[in-house]
Amino acid sequence: MKSDLRSVIDTGVVVSALLLPRSLPRRAFDAAASQGLMLASEATIAELDDVLRRPKFNRYISENRRLEFFAAFVRDAEMVEVLDEVTACRDPKDNKFLELALSGNATHIITGDSDLLVLHPFRGVAVVSPASFLATLAE
Numbered sequence: 001m002k003s004d005l006r007s008v009i010d011t012g013v014v015v016s017a018l019l020l021p022r023s024l025p026r027r028a029f030d031a032a033a034s035q036g037l038m039l040a041s042e043a044t045i046a047e048l049d050d051v052l053r054r055p056k057f058n059r060y061i062s063e064n065r066r067l068e069f070f071a072a073f074v075r076d077a078e079m080v081e082v083l084d085e086v087t088a089c090r091d092p093k094d095n096k097f098l099e100l101a102l103s104g105n106a107t108h109i110i111t112g113d114s115d116l117l118v119l120h121p122f123r124g125v126a127v128v129s130p131a132s133f134l135a136t137l138a139e
Contacts, residue, residue: 006036009109037077048073
C-alpha cells in the first residue's frame with residue numbers, strides 16, 4: 001500500500017540511483033517509488049533526459065539502458081503542471097525542483113545538492129539527503 005509520500009527526486013540522485021544500484025541514492029529512489037509517488041515536471045524531465053543522453057555515461061551503462069530507465073521513470077512518476085514560480089535557491093537552475101515540490105504538494109525533496117539542502121524545510125517540504133530520507137522512513 002502506498003503512503004502519503006510525495007517525493008521530488010533531483011536529477012543527481014536519479015542518475016546516481018541508475019549508475020550505482022546498491023547506493024543510498026538507489027535505496028532512497030526505490031523507497032520513494034514503492035512507498036509513495038514520485039513527482040516530475042516538464043522541466044525536471046527535460047533536464048534528466050539531457051543528462052542521461054550524455055556520452056560520458058557510456059562507460060558505465062549503455063545509452064539504451066539509460067533511456068529504458070528514463071522511460072520507466074516518466075511512466076511511473078506523476079506529472080505535475082508547475083503553477084508556482086520560485087526564485088529562492090542560490091542556484092537558479094535548482095528552482096525547478098522547488099517549483100515542482102510546491103505545485104505537486106510534495107512531502108520531500110530528495111537531493112544531494114547543498115544549494116537545495118540549505119533550504120530545509122522549504123515552505124513545509126522536507127529537503128533531505130537520500131540517507132536522511134531513508135532514516136525518516138525507518139522511524
